[in-house]
Amino acid sequence: SFDLPVSHSTQITTDSGWNVAYLAFGSNVGDRVSNIQCAIDYLNSHEELTVTKVSSIFESEPMYFQDQRLFLNGCIEVKTLLSPQELLKLCKRIEYEELKRVKEFDNGPRSIDLDIILYKDEDGENVVMTTNDLVIPHPRLLERSFVLEPLCELISYNEVHPVTAEPIIEHLNQIYEQERDEDILCKVIPLPRIGGKDRFLKFKNKPVRDSVTGRFSTQTISPTYTMGILNTTPDSFSDGGQLSGNLESQVEKVRTMVQEVLKLSKQIIIDIGGCSTRPNSEQASQQQEVERTIPLLKKIRSDKSIPHDKVILSIDTYRAGVAKLAIEAGVDLVNDISGGQFDADMFAVLAEHPNVGYIMSHTRGNTSTMTKLTKYSEAEAEENTIEYVYGHEERGEATVLIRNIGRELAQQYAKAVDVGTKRWQIVLDPGIGFAKQSMQNLEAIKGINVLKNYSLARDEHFIHFRNLPVLVGPSRKKFIGKITGDEVAADRDFTTGTVAGACVGFGADIVRVHNTKNCVKSIRMADALYRETP
Ligand SMILES: Nc1nc2ncc(COP(=O)(O)O)nc2c(=O)[nH]1
Numbered sequence: 004s005f006d007l008p009v010s011h012s013t014q015i016t017t018d019s020g021w022n023v024a025y026l027a028f029g030s031n032v033g034d035r036v037s038n039i040q041c042a043i044d045y046l047n048s049h050e051e052l053t054v055t056k057v058s059s060i061f062e063s064e065p066m067y068f069q070d071q072r073l074f075l076n077g078c079i080e081v082k083t084l085l086s087p088q089e090l091l092k093l094c095k096r097i098e099y100e101e102l103k104r105v106k107e108f109d110n111g112p113r114s115i116d117l118d119i120i121l122y123k124d125e126d127g128e129n130v131v132m133t134t135n136d137l138v139i140p141h142p143r144l145l146e147r148s149f150v151l152e153p154l155c156e157l158i159s160y161n162e163v164h165p166v167t168a169e170p171i172i173e174h175l176n177q178i179y180e181q182e183r184d185e186d187i188l189c190k191v192i193p194l195p196r197i198g199g200k201d202r203f204l205k206f207k208n209k210p211v212r213d214s215v216t217g218r219f220s221t222q223t224i225s226p227t228y229t230m231g232i233l234n235t236t237p238d239s240f241s242d243g244g245q246l247s248g249n250l251e252s253q254v255e256k257v258r259t260m261v262q263e264v265l266k267l268s269k270q271i272i273i274d275i276g277g278c279s280t281r282p283n284s285e286q287a288s289q290q291q292e293v294e295r296t297i298p299l300l301k302k303i304r305s306d307k308s309i310p311h312d313k314v315i316l317s318i319d320t321y322r323a324g325v326a327k328l329a330i331e332a333g334v335d336l337v338n339d340i341s342g343g344q345f346d347a348d349m350f351a352v353l354a355e356h357p358n359v360g361y362i363m364s365h366t367r368g369n370t371s372t373m374t375k376l377t378k379y380s381e382a383e384a385e386e387n388t389i390e391y392v393y394g395h396e397e398r399g400e401a402t403v404l405i406r407n408i409g410r411e412l413a414q415q416y417a418k419a420v421d422v423g424t425k426r427w428q429i430v431l432d433p434g435i436g437f438a439k440q441s442m443q444n445l446e447a448i449k450g451i452n453v454l455k456n457y458s459l460a461r462d463e464h465f466i467h468f469r470n471l472p473v474l475v476g477p478s479r480k481k482f483i484g485k486i487t488g489d490e491v492a493a494d495r496d497f498t499t500g501t502v503a504g505a506c507v508g509f510g511a512d513i514v515r516v517h518n519t520k521n522c523v524k525s526i527r528m529a530d531a532l533y534r535e536t537p
């Protein structure tokens with residue numbers, strides 16, 4: 004059955020006498036991500052407090068006093084033995100002593116701001132209090148989308164506000180109904196800084212009301228990212244290993260992709276792979292994979308002609324050891340087709356590097372068994388769960404596959420965050436061509452928005468995929484050839500462009516392609532047609 008690790012259970016409040024509190028963090032001075040990470044680590048280091056959940060990070064305009072830097076905000080859930088007053092004291096100590104906050108004036112710049120927004124006692128009862136230095140629930144909670152949005156990633160959708168007795172998600176909907184510009188938040192995935200400058204993947208999320216449920220979900224309106232593939236394997240099914248072994252020609256290929264994509268985009272992601280993952284392919288050894296990828300990563304990163312603020316590097320590996328070496332060599336993202344299933348150490352590596360992104364893909368079995376594991380049933384989709392909350396898609400046949408994918412990715416997500424991987428690192432991928440028959444790949448693409456709005460609830464356990472970006476990798480794959488009759492992978496570039504555009508239409512935030520020259524145009528056209536970006 005589907006068993007979530009203990010950190011996902013709010014049962015903590017009942018069977019262990021701990022209280023649960025929700026804190027909001029904000030920073031707009033210095034290295035904001037590092038300030039946030041330090042504040043979380045300081046909180047976690049207190050023997051009477053454990054950080055149990057961390058939300059996405061959102062960038063937003065200053066709300067009250069405009070003339071200052073953009074803020075990074077988010078929320079965390081903690082379990083603690085501290086009383087509200089003791090918790091406030093701990094937050095203040097972290098703000099002023101550990102992170103040297105200097106308060107010039109109200110609503111002014113701050114290295115870190117830690118606010119208690121909700122507090123539940125050991126019986127799970129909400130505390131409501133007003134003293135001259137502490138008001139719970141936070142008095143300005145209901146006017147702040149930069150607090151409510153991340154909070155709604157952490158709480159069950161039926162969690163009510165202790166004073167208004169209305170579901171907290173409804174308060175967020177009421178803010179979104181006002182259609183204020185400042186409520187269009189930008190979800191950021193922090194990447195390693197280079198030259199002391201922030202580097203992020205950014206996804207501007209516009210709240211969109213679901214016509215049937217009336218509930219708001221967020222739709223990405225910023226440009227879709229193009230991820231160019233650089234396969235260094237001699238046997239890659241899609242480009243016949245033309246580049247394997249020759250470092251200079253590989254770097255030249257990188258420069259070409261960069262030049263092609265930056266004509267039409269502000270950034271490019273380049274995915275470097277050293278171990279083919281096509282069905283039944285013979286797996287390279289870890290040593291071979293390292294030799295094919297790490298020197299190349301180092302050479303790219305040391306190449307001054309490449310604009311590193313615009314070029315984001317990804318390593319396509321399911322091996323923790325390779326991921327670790329790649330991070331040390333300057334990679335920004337770990338792209339794991341196994342979603343952490345092939346190497347139990349992968350999530351620990353990511354937990355150690357909270358400013359490295361992680362693409363968590365769906366698959367089943369391994370590269371030699373996955374083609375047989377393509378049975379997705381309604382029963383499994385619904386197994387052990389009471390409530391799905393997602394867009395207005397019916398539970399029917401059309402969403403059985405994507406709800407199974409969501410459920411299985413949720414299992415991996417729970418394992419990842421349970422060892423300290425941050426939600427803000429994670430990108431989801433439905434795994435086109437992995438444990439899916441041809442037509443199931445079409446369903447997976449059509450279900451992208453259901454996956455983005457997916458949430459799973461069982462007892463007190465719940466996981467929402469709200470605000471998690473989705474990457475799709477359709478390029479040159481067999482399901483295209485099955486429909487177009489193109490037997491040879493390299494003949495599928497034209498239709499890959501078609502599919503890439505459709506992926507954008509169905510909600511993809513990143514599309515992984517071989518032929519960047521043509522596909523970046525398809526993706527930009529799709530942005531112009533489906534998104535608000537001109
Ligand atoms: N975008 C944004 N704007 C802001 N404006 C004022 C305050 C001051 O908040 P306080 O009342 O908790 O000190 N915090 C933020 C913030 O965190 N994010």
Ligand SMILES: Nc1nc2ncc(COP(=O)(O)O)nc2c(=O)[nH]1
Binds near residue numbers: 241276476478
């Ligand atoms: N995130 C992600 N990574 C991937 N890596 C390799 C392949 C196999 O294709 P290739 O051999 O052409 O790279 N497909 C994916 C994919 O669909 N998603």
